[in-house]
Amino acid sequence: xxxxxxxxxxxxxxxxxxxxxxxxxxxxxxxxxxxxxxxxxxxxxxxxxxxxxxxxxxxxxxxxxxxxxxxxxxxxxxxxxxxxxxxxxxxxxxxxxxxxxxxxxxxxxxxxxxxxxxxxxxxxxxxxxxxxxxxxxxxxxxxxxxxxxxxxxxxxxxxxxxxxxxxxxxxxxxxxxxxxxxxxxxxxxxxxxxxxxxxxxxxxxxxxxxxxxxxxxxxxxxxxxxxxxxxxxxxxxxxxxxxxxxxxxxxxxxxxxxxxxxxxxxxxxxxxxxxxxxxxxxxxxxxxxxxxxxxxxxxxxxxxxxxxxxxxxxxxxxxxxxxxxxxxxxxxxxxxxxxxxxxxxxxxxxxxxxxxxxxxxxxxxxxxxxxxxxxxxxxxxxxxxxxxxxxxxxxxxxxxxxxxxxxxxxxxxxxxxxxxxxxxxxxxxxxxxxxxxxxxxxxxxxxxxxxxxxxx
Numbered sequence: 001x002x003x004x005x006x007x008x009x010x011x012x013x014x015x016x017x018x019x020x021x022x023x024x025x026x027x028x029x030x031x032x033x034x035x036x037x038x039x040x041x042x043x044x045x046x047x048x049x050x051x052x053x054x055x056x057x058x059x060x061x062x063x064x065x066x067x068x069x070x071x072x073x074x075x076x077x078x079x080x081x082x083x084x085x086x087x088x089x090x091x092x093x094x095x096x097x098x099x100x101x102x103x104x105x106x107x108x109x110x111x112x113x114x115x116x117x118x119x120x121x122x123x124x125x126x127x128x129x130x131x132x133x134x135x136x137x138x139x140x141x142x143x144x145x146x147x148x149x150x151x152x153x154x155x156x157x158x159x160x161x162x163x164x165x166x167x168x169x170x171x172x173x174x175x176x177x178x179x180x181x182x183x184x185x186x187x188x189x190x191x192x193x194x195x196x197x198x199x200x201x202x203x204x205x206x207x208x209x210x211x212x213x214x215x216x217x218x219x220x221x222x223x224x225x226x227x228x229x230x231x232x233x234x235x236x237x238x239x240x241x242x243x244x245x246x247x248x249x250x251x252x253x254x255x256x257x258x259x260x261x262x263x264x265x266x267x268x269x270x271x272x273x274x275x276x277x278x279x280x281x282x283x284x285x286x287x288x289x290x291x292x293x294x295x296x297x298x299x300x301x302x303x304x305x306x307x308x309x310x311x312x313x314x315x316x317x318x319x320x321x322x323x324x325x326x327x328x329x330x331x332x333x334x335x336x337x338x339x340x341x342x343x344x345x346x347x348x349x350x351x352x353x354x355x356x357x358x359x360x361x362x363x364x365x366x367x368x369x370x371x372x373x374x375x376x377x378x379x380x381x382x383x384x385x386x387x388x389x390x391x392x393x394x395x396x397x398x399x400x401x402x403x404x405x406x407x408x409x410x411x412x413x414x415x416x417x418x419x420x421x422x423x424x425x426x427x428x429x430x431x432x433x434x435x436x437x438x439x440x441x442x443x444x445x446x447x448x449x450x451x452x453x454x455x456x
Contacts, residue, residue: 014179015172015175015176015178015179016172016175018171018175019168019171019172019174019175022167022171023164023167023168023171026163026164026167027164030160030163030164033160034153034156034157034160037152037153037156038149038153041148041149041152041153042128042146042149045128045144045146045149046114046117046128048144049114049117049128049130049142049143049144050114052082052142052144053112053113053114053130053142054112055071056068056071056112056140056142057111057112059071060112060134065086065094065134065136065138068086068095068134068140069086069094069095070095072084072085072086072094072095072096072097073095075097076095076096076097081144081145081147081148082097082142082143082144082145083097083098083122083127083129083141083142083143083144083145084096084097084141084142084143085097085098085100085101085139085140085141086138086139086140086141087101087138087139087140088138089136089137089138091139094138096141101139101141102120102122102129102141105118105120105129105131105141106131107131107132107133107139107140107141108131108132109132109133110132110133110134110135111132112132113130114130116130117129117130118130118131119146120143125145125146125147125150126145126146126147126149126150127143127144127145127146128143128144128146129141129142129143129144130142130143185214188205188218189205189217189218189221192204192205192221196225198427201225201228201229202229203225204222204225205218205221205222300338300339300340300426301338301339301340302336302337302338302448303336303337303338303339303340303341303344304334304335304336305335305336305337305339305344305369305375305377305445306331306332306333306334306335306369308341308344308345308348309331309348309367309369309377310329310331311345312345312348312349312352313329313331313348313352313367315349316349316352316353316356317329319356320352320356320359320365323356323359323360323361324360324361324362325356325359325361325362325363325364325365326362326363326364326365327364327365327366328364328365328366328367329366329367330366330367330368330369330370331367331368331369332369332370332371334371335369335370335371335375336448337375337426337445337446337447337448338426338427338446338448339426339445340425340426343422343425343426344422344426346418346422347418347419347422347423347443348367348377348379350416350418350419351379351419351441352365352367352379354416355379355381355383355439358381358383358384358439359381359382359383359438360383363381363382363383363438364380364381364382364438365379365380365381366378366379366380366381367379367380368380373446373447374428374429374444374445374446374447375444375445375447376442376443376444376445377442377443377444377445378440378441378442378443379440379441380435380438380439380440381438381439381440382437382438383438383439384438385435385437385438385439386432386439416441419441423443426445427445427446428443428444428445428446429443429444430442430443431443431444
């Protein structure tokens with residue numbers, strides 16, 4: 001089983017989600033910090049503006065407009081981060097740090113209070129200003145530049161973005177390392193599952209197990225596999241024992257029937273039934289042996305599957321033609337697989353025999369073998385196919401459709417079960433592709449490793 005793509009790995013997705021969550025929390029914290037700093041800086045500017053207003057109010061109390069004009073003219077000679085403009089009744093500038101009253105700015109209220117203050121944009125910069133109408137009709141403008149605030153906030157933004165990028169990189173790095181560690185532990189279990197799925201029920205993880213959750217999981221998996229192996233061996237022993245013990249007395253009864261006289265028809269029927277029962281037990285034994293050897297490489301050698309397919313086809317082609325079937329053979333030459341020649345021939349014979357049995361005159365039967373990795377073997381027929389309810393259980397033992405019994409078609413539902421057991425013995429993948437009519441059995445064989453002579 002190949003590894004899942006990076007985007008599909010749950011551990012990487014979890015690491016990405018955790019990194020994103022950390023980054024989001026950091027972003028929220030930075031946003032809160034940014035707002036707090038902005039509020040404090042604006043409060044500081046309001047405090048300075050209030051102090052300016054208080055000073056101007058004290059001068060106004062002493063000598064009214066004259067004192068304000070002198071103070072503003074003095075401060076305009078050495079401007080800082082402030083804006084001061086005093087107009088006369090006709091709107092002309094009496095004194096100020098700028099030569100005119102800002103366009104669109106309307107004086108609000110009277111006196112030297114800080115509220116209401118306004119934020120305005122002048123000459124590409126932001127200002128916090130207070131515009132008042134002093135007694136006698138003298139507009140007064142007092143303001144503080146917000147450029148220091150904007151510069152501080154811009155520097156804070158750059159720092160926060162840099163910190164956020166560093167957090168994302170650090171989170172991604174830590175998440176990647178954590179994901180790699182978790183994937184390594186999960187990979188051990190996946191490798192074990194692959195070996196068990198291939199039929200090696202005795203496969204186990206090597207090396208010491210840790211005391212964490214993964215180690216506990218490995219312990220549970222080993223205990224489960226031990227239990228499965230024991231049950232599987234017990235099942236095989238039981239089926240083998242039953243088959244052997246039942247076949248022997250049936251053979252003895254066949255021998256005794258040969259001495260029965262005067263009831264030839266009854267004896268012939270009994271002999272036919274017993275031979276059929278013996279064939280069932282033989283099939284069960286074959287299936288048990290194939291399943292017991294599943295996942296074991298011993299006894300498998302490079303086999304020319306093309307030659308085996310052609311030889312088996314030559315045996316069954318006359319039977320298909322006698323039944324009135326249209327036949328076709330498409331076998332690529334030189335297709336080699338790692339296998340047991342006799343078992344492969346038996347598997348093909350079962351498939352062809354099964355197809356011929358269920359097809360009617362005029363149906364088509366075709367055997368295909370395509371080279372590649374994997375090599376694909378297909379047995380295709382246009383017969384009645386499988387009922388929808390039997391597709392999932394087609395390869396189980398003793399599976400038969402009711403319509404077959406109604407049509408009087410003989411069988412015990414063991415042919416496809418043996419096909420599956422032999423396919424699994426060879427590490428092949430067995431499937432039933434969807435077709436419009438009939439039944440297609442497809443077997444995908446892995447490529448034979450290395451080079452070697454051809455058996456048989």
